[in-house]
Amino acid sequence: MGTALITGATSGIGLELAWQLAEAHHDLVLVARTRERLDQIATQISQAAGVGVQVIAADLSVADNVTRVAERLRVGRPATGLSAGAARPDVPHTVEQVAARPIDLLVNNAGFAVGQSFTAGDLGQEHRALNVMVGAVLELTHAAIPGMIARGHGAVLNVSSVTALTAMGTYAAHKAWVRTFTEGLASELRGTGVTATVVNPGLTRTEFHDRAGMEADWPRVAWLRTQDVARDALAAVRRGQVICTPSLRYRGVNALLRLAPRGVVRRVAGHAGARTRY
Ligand SMILES: NC(=O)c1ccc[n+]([C@@H]2O[C@H](COP(=O)([O-])OP(=O)(O)OC[C@H]3O[C@@H](n4cnc5c(N)ncnc54)[C@H](OP(=O)(O)O)[C@@H]3O)[C@@H](O)[C@H]2O)c1
Structure with missing residues (x-):
């Protein structure tokens, strides 16, 4: 993984992934809406980790x-000088050099809570959520994969959620799509040198809940740290593991969600979703 493109890189899980990848000497392409924040983070990471951003x-x-982002992912010139796990260059690559390099790791992370009930909610908000958490994941992955296969290496990391196994509104439906999509992709990619991984975080302390105006008054033990989520996700990518659920407690929650009758899941998890408006 010489160069990684991360969507939703200005806060939370995406920002932490950016830092951990930079510390492992990967150049970065950071994507989000807020230009000012992106520029600030790019400067900080480049100065601290000595990588191009x-x-x-x-x-x-x-x-x-x-x-526009898909076009960046189609840039296919083979990397020169810095390959996977290569030593840190003395001088960080310039923005122009990074912009000319193919993407070795695509991280589809951008997302947000829809923050409303479906029946009474705004349809525009539903379309925005579907576009970001499903449409963009589909299109960006489709743009990235052919070049990776041609180069014989690469990886896609998609950020889903433990809610994928629940019944918490359209957010859960989008995350279930991401999970199933990644599993299908991983099967299709077998033998190509390219891998697909889906990470399913549980509740993680980020800007996610505040942005949606959620109360999120869950007990302390329910919360994960972005550092741990990002570390586990990147370790799974390096192993070529398809499904990664950070923390023992959320692997337990996942197992319960798989084993419980769906009627029970709908009653319990659907109720929790209504309370927090995912
Ligand atoms: N936090 C949790 O409890 C939790 C649990 C499971 C899964 N997840 C998933 O983890 C991923 C990251 O969320 P987070 O918790 O780190 O939330 P966060 O701190 O709110 O970060 C969300 C990121 O997505 C970007 N973003 C939002 N809307 C966007 C859009 N329309 N276009 C481009 N970028 C956009 C934001 O940047 P800008 O505002 O600058 O665009 C920000 O960088 C999401 O997919 C989320 O569903 C979160």
Whole structure:
């Protein structure tokens, strides 16, 4: 993984993934809507970790913005000088150098809580959520994969959620799509040198809940740290593991969700979703 493109890289899990990848000497392409924040983070990471950082300000709910990011993912010139796990270069790559390099790891992380009930909610908000958490994941992965296969290596990391196994509104439906999509992709990619991994975080302390105005008054033990989620996700990518659920407690929750009768899941998890409005 010489160069990683991360969507939703200005806060939370995406920002932590960016830092951990930079510390492992990967150049970065950071994508999110907020240009100012992207520029600030790019400067901080580049100075602290000595890697090159390109930023792309894009709203992934808007079709032509997604197309711009997809075009970046199709850049196919083979890397020169810095290959997977190579030693840290003395001088960070310039933005122009990073922009000319193929993407070795695509991280589809951008997402948000829909924050409303489906029946009484705004349809525009539903479309934005679907576009960011499903449409962009589909299009960006489709753009990235052919070059990776041609180069014989690469990886896609998709961020789903433990809610994928629940009944918490359209958010859970989008995350279930991401999970199933990644599993299908991983099967299709077998033998190509390219891998697909889906990470299913449980409740993680980020800006996610505040942005949606959620109360999120869950007990302390329910919360994960972004550092742990990102570390487990990247370890899974390095192993070529398809499904990664960070923490023993959420692997337990996953197992319960799989084993419990769906009627029980709908009653318990559906109720929790209504309370927090995913
Ligand atoms: N936190 C949790 O409890 C939790 C649990 C399971 C899964 N997840 C998933 O983890 C992923 C990251 O979320 P987080 O918890 O780290 O939340 P966060 O701190 O709110 O970060 C979300 C990131 O997505 C970007 N983003 C939001 N809307 C966007 C859009 N339309 N176009 C482009 N970028 C957009 C935001 O940047 P800008 O505002 O600058 O665009 C930000 O960088 C999401 O997919 C989320 O569903 C979170």
